[in-house]
Amino acid sequence: MNVRQWGRDLGMGVRFACTGGREGWVRMLLTAVGVGLGVALLLLTTALPNVLTVRHQREEARQDLTYNAAVPPRSEHTVLVATTDTEWHAKDVRGRLLEAEGPRAPLPPGVDRFPAKGEMVASPALKELLSSDGAKLLRERIPYRITGTIGEPGLIGSHELAYYAGAKGLTVKADSSRVLRLTAFGDPHPTAERADPVLILMMLVVFVALLMPVAVFIAAAVRFGGERRDRRLAALRLVGSDSRMTRRIAAGEALAGALLGLVVGTVFFLIGRQVAGSVEVLGESFFPSYLNPSPALVALVAVAVPASAVLVTLLAMRGVVVEPLGVVRAARPARRRLWWRLLLPLAGLAMLYPMIGNGRSHGDFNQYLVIGGVMLLLVGVTALLPWLVEAVVARLGPGSVSWQLAVRRLQVSSGSAARMVNGIAVAVAGAIALQMLFAGVESQYTKETGRDPGRVQMEVDLSGRAPVRAAGREFEHTKGVRAAVAISTGGLGDRRRDPEHTTAVTVGDCAALRELAHLPSCRDGDVFAVHGGNGDEGLRALRRSGGHGFLDPTYSDADRGREIPWTVPAGLPQVTVRKDALHQGVGGLLATPSALPASATPTLYSQVYVRIDPSVPDAEEYVRNTTARVDPLGTAWHWSSTQQSRKYTSLRTGLFVGAVGVLALIGASLLVSQLEQLRERRKLLSSLVAFGTRRRTLGLSVLWQTAVPITLGLLLASGVGLALGAVLLRMTATPVSVDWASVLSMTGVGAAVVLTVTVLSLPPLVRLMRPEGLRTE
Structure with a gap:
């Protein structure tokens, strides 16, 4: 050469x-x-x-959450950070309170100075949202004056809602992660999580x-x-x-x-x-x-x-x-041969076959075999479709004039027709396979939470030792709330320090305790023992010591002295936990408020379970506003019966975003291709009109020329997509099942894109059928 x-x-x-x-x-x-x-x-x-x-x-x-780490001492290099995350109409709002403890305290990324108390720096999206007319409730919940914006290095997205507000008097507690002392932002010891194959x-x-x-x-x-x-x-x-x-x-x-x-x-x-x-x-x-x-x-x-x-x-x-x-x-062109076209998908299946049944127990999948196998299967669609179109259109019979024009055109140039729909066929085949794969493994990334949204719609976790009874009354009087159940939990040890056995203590009024267990009768001052609960061993140890124990036992010298002695009453009635108990892991003791010493109240951790009225607009937002008013560090969140892996959800979101882009490309490219083909046939179309062919007939012929190859392409894509999806499910050791609704929806989307492009090409078709198209140089 x-x-x-x-x-x-x-x-x-x-x-x-x-x-x-x-x-x-x-x-x-x-x-x-x-x-x-x-x-x-x-x-x-x-x-x-x-x-x-x-x-x-x-x-x-910007990581500011540390787990199982010693609290650093206060110094000129430390800052206190409190978490105040919230939601606004199902959108997350990241919130932090900052209190610098020295002149060299670290600043979070994107922030150039610490805001004073009552001030905040907000992301551009949150600043715009707070200035809108419909954000009155959010302004009440975040009542700080905006003095700056968070720079791009401190945000993960242009539409992220986030703020840093100034605070005074924050207190670090060893047994709570609501307020932390940091010497630097970021995770100093990131752990590499094993990737999911x-x-x-x-x-x-x-x-x-x-x-x-x-x-x-x-x-x-x-x-x-x-x-x-x-x-x-x-x-x-x-x-x-x-x-x-x-x-x-x-x-x-x-x-x-x-x-x-x-x-x-x-x-x-x-x-x-x-x-x-x-x-x-x-x-x-x-x-x-x-x-x-x-x-x-x-x-x-x-x-x-x-x-x-x-x-x-x-x-x-x-x-x-x-x-x-x-x-x-x-x-007459030579007939397309089938044998070599079948080799491509068969070679793809051969590359994927060794990994069938691997699942998660045999390490990572060979990425080269995966990429090569999937590519060959999808390329097989582009190889098989021209042969399929040629074989079918050669056998199509007579019909109306528009049908005959379309069939003859397809018989003369079946390759051009196949090229036009090749891309959509490949996209649909891949989409069907992915839908099968995602639907098949979804249960592996979705777990039951054990919570019943039919009984309670929201839970409010109060920080530290906030007074729960007063908080419960506040929520009961909140707009859109039908009922509020306040419950506190704590621990009872058999020794003052480093107890050998502990049991849980759940505190609430009689109505609240009945949401947890089946009570024979109840009045303030009663205590109940939970039969078969998680604290059985601790209860037996307390009985051996005569019922003498300590509320909030300590495990470190820094917390020494806060233990509260309490003697468990003898002859406690046994109760069983409800299957639909509001609080998970109920066990040990159930006690009404007056049964414990008054000094024990600050040692308890509290939750309020809220039933909302769905007929009240923004009922959840009113609950979150009450949470911010009662306890600025409290967290209100919505109950759901299932919880899905964030990585799985992110990947599915990425697939959706990518699919939108591919479909947009498909539509635009098909339109350009259709216009190019019409432009090449301008003289032919003008000649047909000059001989008396109706424009309606020519328009229908164009529709038929599109409908026949796209139908064949979608049928082929469905078959290849189902085969690829079945192989991928077998590779992940997941039972093969077909979500026919998804298959039909993907096929329908592909057909809708082609139909839309065809309709958009009709106006140019009408212009090309004018007699001026017969002019030549």
Whole structure:
């Protein structure tokens, strides 16, 4: 192969594309737009790893929760941090109170000075929200004066709601994590958590399934205007070029469109990058600076796209004979062979087969085999679809005029019809497989909480030793609250310090205790022993010591002296815990308030269980406002019967965001492809109208030309998607089940995208059917 000859021929093709007049410019522009859309999504996708990395780094940098760590002594380098997180209409609001203990106290990321008491620095999104008309309740809950904004280094997203407020008089307690003393923000000893092999597998499949349609569309985009280009190339044969030189010149034209597509795609990417900083999807937001793809991936895209354009064009030109007097397309083409097309999905299954049954017990999945196997299965769709379309349309019978026009067009150019729907078929196949995988393993990442939202809708955890009875009355008088149940818990040890046996003590009035256990009778001053509870061994130890014990026993010298002696009454009635008890892990002793010494009240930890009236708007927000008023460090949260893994939820959210982008690309690329095909058939359409064909008939023929290949493509995609989903479920050691609702919904979404594109292409079709289309030069 003569490299210089190749370079000269490719360069000549580039010049023809740039100086070929209006036709060449239009073709190159269409190619550039199609390729550019794909390049933009490729760049956005290659930036996702950096998004996840930066978000994690910023989350770690502002970390202010420490577990099982000794409290540092007060010094000029320490700061007190109290957690005041809340929610506003199901959106998390991150809140912190800061109290500097010295002139060198560390500042959290994104904050340049400590706010004074009554002041706060807020994120831009929270500042905007608080200034809106509908945030009156939130302003009551966060009543601080805004004196600044949190910088980007202190936030994980452009729409994150967060604030740091100044405080005075915060107190650190060894047995509470509500107020902490820090010498620096960030986790000084991060622990590497073992990665979940199934989650890694799902992440790999998500990336491959999202990127494959993009690659298919780029390959189709470089073939825009192929028929007109081939006719122009016939002139080159008249001046002495051979068939190989002609193919290289054609590849050069495609290369010009691909190179311009890189520029267009970069512009689209930069626009999308800025737009990404101003939108929020499923509660997730980003800063534009997050979307920085790695230089290696950018270089790979910059090289792969032009190279693919040249390769695809050379392969496409093998089926076209360009002669000096025209292009030979009328000869009956050879029938497409099936055997080699089946090799691709079979090879993909062979690569995935060794990992069937691995689950989590056999280490990580081989990422190369996973990526290769999934790619081959999805590429198999693009290989099988042209054969399927050709085989089916060859057997289609007669019908109406519009049907005959559509069928004849499909019989003449079944390959073009298949190329148009290849991308949507690949996207649907990948989406069906992912839906099966996510639905199959969802139960592994979802656990029952044991809480019944039908009995109680919200729980308020009061900080430290807040007076629970007064708090309970406050909640009872809160707007939108039907009832409030106040309960306190503590510990009773058999020794003052380092007790050998302990038992739980749950305190509440008779109505509250009846929400926990079946009581025979109750009045203030009664104490009950829970039969079969978690504190049976501790109760037996107390009985052996004559019932003498100590409330709030201590385990360190710093807490020494706070123990409260208490003698458990003899002959306690035995009660059984309700299956639907509000408080989990009830055991040991149940006591009414007056049964304990008055000095024991500050040693107890308190919760208030709230039943809300769903007919009252913003009832939950009123409860959170009462929480902030009663106890600024209290936490109010909504009960749910299940809890899902955050990593699983984040991955599913990422899949949704990526799917939205891919569907947008699919729609835009299909529209460009449809317009390009209509433009090439302008004279034919005008001729048919001139001979008396109704425009309605031609419009219906276009719809049929789209409906037939998309139906075949969706059927093939459903089969391949189901097969891939079943294999992936077997790989994760999960029983194979098909969520038919998801399969039908994914298929319906694909059909809806194509139908929308077809409808949008009808107005240009009407304009192309005018007699002016018969004019030629």
